[in-house]
Amino acid sequence: MVRWRTGTVTRHRNTWTGAVELDIELDRRAPDDPEHVKALAYTELVGTPLPGDRVVLNTNALKAGLGTGGYAHVIAIPDRLPEDTDPVGHIVKARYTPLQTMLLAADEEASPHRDTLATADDIGGMPVVAADLHSALPAILAGVHATRPDARVAYVMTDGGALPAAFSRTLDALRPHLAGTVTTGQAFGGDLESTNIHTGLLAARHALGADITITTQGPGNLGTGTTWGFSGTSTGEAVNATTVLGGRPVGALRVTDADKRDRHQGISHHNLTAYGRVALVPADLVLPAELDPALREVIDGQLPALTRHRVVTVDVTGLDEALRALPVKLSTMGRGLDADHAYFLTSAAAGRHAARLLPRA
Template sequence: MISTYLGKVSKVISKREKISVVEISTKNEKALAINYDELTGEVKEGDFVYVNKTARLLNLGTGGYDFIVANLRYEKFDNIKKGHIMKLRYTPFQINLLTMEEEKSPYHKEFDKFRNLEGFPVIVGELHSMVAPAALVLKKLAPDVKITYIMTDGGALPLYFSNAIYELKKIGAIDNTITIGHAFGGDYECVNIYTALIASKEILNSDVAIVAMGPGIVGTGTKYGFSGVEQAHIIDAVNKMGGKPVLIPRISFKDARGRHQGISHHTVTVLELCYSSCVITFPSMDSEKEELVKRQINSNTVFSRFDIRFINACDTAKYLEEAGFYVTTMGRSYEEEKEFFNACGAAAIYVASELLN
């Protein structure tokens, strides 16, 4: 279940708010490791630390990083904050946080006043790599729009693991972040998707919310065994609360796995699991690719329950370049997966033109 080792911090590679990347040395090897400063304290060169190397041993997609679990420099580490809601509950790393809903929060009473999202637009994505292009295109088309990113716990749990969100916040492409479930580290914390949607509209006065998991999706190669199934619940939640969900379909023509060619089987499964409907924004594509996607749509009756839109989103590349933002998904660039990123741009274009006027 877990593999740990004791090593020495031989070099601090980089530091930013709440997260450090360091080099760990042992007798046999050197490895890169992540230190979450709020969980295990500030790390310095020469520190002896216990490190979790489980994901690296299994060759999993953590960027090749190990994770520091304890620093021997601290006889005691105390970083208790306000709030009594526990995340990572009943694990050695359970942490207390002040969620927006709890009684000692200044926002507590606002949640009981809520009645309806009144058409509040919510862009729903499966992968974390969908957030940046959607936000950047939306801000380009509607510079004054206020965007809240809601990060679920389907992938990475600490928001500050995400380089993309750090950069998006820095340039003002995202205005606020909320982490829900067992995800943590957002500007605000909420217990679930329902209260996060309420907080986005009623408390933070956002114009749009973008909902997606943090970096790293869980997949098993089976129909239902992936953490992206959460999108069905999110779409239904948005509809139940009176919002307007817009789904970014997962599209690929470079993924070697046949189940992800054209429209990913993940997107199809999510649609099958939805009780309600939403808008799905497909980008216009080269004729051969678009014909394949349309054949997939026409051959599966599940799509008949949804509002399918094909949108010219070829300017997505220009908007990303103007923002100076380099995007990848599964290690592939815009040029390699332009339909994937244009689908994100299409959602932003639809929201900007149809739902924000």
């Protein structure tokens, strides 16, 4: 059941592409309701709430205290509905929910990319870097551009985490450094839309002209602490799709010695399942040449679960500086660059390896 609330917008806190962050004075219905809440409105879905507007809210994530998605979400501005707009496409995302939206797929008839994508059947050896968490995206991009500044990099966002691309302030800040974003499956709001990971990769290559593509979930990650109960199985599926389409899969390993949970120490158990059991074809799994010896010992004990793949060791000269120069603040599970350096360095090393797979300029 949706935890419904109403309130009044008091101010705009921040805005970025496709979203506005608001302060809301809440109409309190329960004794534990706060007087004010922070809320997010996706402007392409509900319009732009203004100070003084009454809004209808979903406060489930706020009540649950979710670290990634702990906002109230604006469902409607009931007294000032946005103007009608005619759908430009025929695919529906967030299907059969109250906020389903109709969008133009990159390969459907009305798309300017239709003729190209209707006959596209492979991605021509393009390196595709697959990662579990959205937080790896900027680090992988840093590794690519520290090695090949001229490389055109696209981002394919899968639907295991946040569905709206507009939720990601990281992605908004990285837009000038990307050839574009493709949102796949139920995810929406990219520069291009696709129905699945396969058409997403084809669109990245042939419509956005990418040399390299990075694919991760949107922000957030569903996990139950069990072997199979997590949304990052999509990492292994991306490896399979890349190979089917004639690309070169590169795995960005989720490596840490900072996470207090044993199942994520060394190589996360998410990767051990996704690469070890979901991925049915080999990928290049990348490790930095410089890792703490104790962490490397843990990893070496886990690598037999990944024998299908090629483990590649990459020098990391200059990558720390590239990570610190990014236009976004790095954070994973609440830990920044210095608190979880191995995680971000490993992601950057995967980007460097992908860049080195490109033909010489």
